[in-house]
Amino acid sequence: MADRRPQFVWMLVARAGTLVTGVLASVVVARALTPEERGTYYMAVSVATTAMAVGHLSVEQAQTSMWTEKRRRSSLDRNSVPLGLLIGTAAAVVATGLCLVFQEHGHFPDIRLLVLACTGVPMGMAVLYGTNITLLRDRAGVAGWSMLGSAVVQCLCLVAFGVTGHLTVRTVVIAWVVSFAVSLIVLIAARGVTVGRPDLRLAGTTCAKGLRLHAGSAASYLLMRSDVFLLNALAGSRDVGIYTLAVTLAELSRLAVDVFAQVTLSRQFNDDVDDSALVAARMVRFTVLLGVASALTTVAGVSALITPLYGRPYADTATVVAWLVPGVLLLSAARPLSTFLLRQRSSHLVVLPSLTALVVNVALNAALIPVCGAVGCALASTVAYSAVVAFQMTYFRRISGLGLRCLLPTSAEATRFTTEVKRRYRELHISRVP
Template identity: 75%
Template sequence: MMVARTGSLGMGVLASVVVARALPPEGRGTYYMAVSVATAALTLGHLSVEQAQTALWSEKRRRSRLDANSVPLGLCLGGAAALVAIVLCLLFQGRGNIPDIWLLATACAGVPLGMGVLYGTNITVLRDRPQIAGWAMLGSAVAQCLCLVLLGLTGHLTVASVVIAWVLSFAASLAVLIAAGGVTVARPDLRLARTTCVKGLRLHTGSAASYLLLRSDVFLLNALAGPREVGIYTLGVTLAELSRLAVDVFAQVTLPLQFDDEAHDPALVTVRIVRFMLLLGAASAVVTVTVVSALITPVYGHAYAEAGTLVAWLVPGILLLSAGRPVSTYLLRRRSPRVLVLPSLIALVANVALNAALIPLWGAIGCAVASTVAYTALVSFQVVFFTRTSGIGWRQLLPTSAEASRVTTEVKHRWGQLHIGRVS
């Protein structure tokens, strides 16, 4: 899983370099806004079905039918969400720096495919097959990167062709999931599909708020500052999210442990996972900020130099949000949907208010500051609910110096073994 994730991110970085070198910040901003509209349709239209799948997975008799439903349900709901997005874009065309409608329609073609990948990947992980999810992710990155490189070499790299490559990456990912047996394509169970959607809708306000928390800054920045600032800011976001590599992989591969009630206490498992993720996150933050600061101008050019400062502001909030994922999973199983919905709504309101206040003053840096503050607020609320539900104090979620020393020693030991093996 780690190898696949690393390869995917490596391909993603290469793709971002190709796009940045071929398109000015304004062009990258236009591409990213088209993709953001499609991503918004995907995220706001998925009805939190993947969370409902997770909640229903405890009922073993339903697992095979949840598996069979995943891809067909994703394609159907994704098609409906894409249609709604295109209609809304037609209504607002010509306002707020919205891209051309044909470019938006092209991007929205990826919504059904992306939703199928979302549901299918979740089922694959729940079936304890993270390696297949990793290969699907890698297949998506390879497809997108190859398309961009070929287009760049032949001189056909435009905003529209970059969007098409983004759509094809979803098709590649879905094909890998199905071909490798991560999900089963079979006759769907319509009754269970309805149950899943209804259960997901109860959680969807929180999911929608969480998405808007992550991406509302881009739409506000586009409206208040224009596509150039969006192009630079979104590159900063892409590079800052590289710091999530180890943290996200660890969260995915330990997900089944949080559902193993017979062998482990889920609350204690959650605590141990969060501690280790915080250690990984701290190390990742230092490495990411240092490397990006040194390489941003030589690799991407002077036009994107400001992105290095944005990474330093974004990384703490992104890593804190990632490390809080096990807490969110625990709350999803143990409490009512409002426990997840309320913190997301509060953080979203804070994010929008801060962006509206800071963008006119500081531009993209204001976006980064607002995002980090809002992410911290969200995780803080989730931790409060976790401590009340589990009876475990919040300090127990923090790694101790002994744990940090033990992990450092183990890493050095493993690295030494690897080095000796290479020499021999």
């Protein structure tokens, strides 16, 4: 088996660079915009990302499910970008139409700002499909460059707007749209994904397969973003500004876990079903250890730095992050289980957990937001994410025949992990001593 450590290190560096530039960008935005203005910007972006999430037809999940059929891989590759642009354009048109209909309801931003944000949907959809193919082709390095290049360009745009005094809600949205164009260009230029004549028959088959999974996929996204719409409607744009910043910072805890899952994605399709279950279990044990370390570091870091970096108006963000991180940790650590279940090609394994958790999330948000605001939103999200993981663990046990204890790190594994972290820390410390 190929040594994946170089890929893991590079992807970790790329993700770290992406998150660092993302945090820098969020600092620039927070210093230029009030929480209310940040909430307005994020609502416009949320409309566009929701259009992508609801409209992508779960094509990327269909790609993953069909990747085991080697004869179809080249056609799935060629189809990804054209299919993304076509479906993305349709999703953007529908989203714009719905915004026109409901403009006076739900405290939506100005329609021109919403239309501007929706111009990024086709490119974002192509990036979604193309990145998935790139990872399935075991070209994690290209995916890393695409992600890092997008983040760097977005950050540079924001800094340039800030320096010249043109940083407004509108220009922040423009920088967000441009970042998708950069990401797509890198994917194509670095040949992570192939642009060629599409196979229309396979495109139809892929969409049909995706549609069977789409209720779960759309519910998974709405599980993670419907709270923003509810918070905007029940509490206002200031709470949205605080909460969405907390989400950005809480996702720092996913850095190492997501990189590990991306680098090892193709590994879960190289074995038969029984071996795949053992691989998934080993991955979960490792991601739990990575996630706990990352979560503790994130909560401590945010608590110490939120006011110095973002200013006193954003001080409440630290409390929201502390409530969000446990749910984010659980959801990201269980990602190998989600991939294992997707391999089974049974749609209810993917759909039912997400739909159930979405109902729980909406109900809890409706009850808690009027009382606790953004903190209630974070608590509801953590409970709902935990419900998804509980379903995934139950299905995994039934299908694999493995006990749930195999998903928990042993004391020996925890000791080895801790020892390795300490060793790396000492090496880094010694290297910095003059």
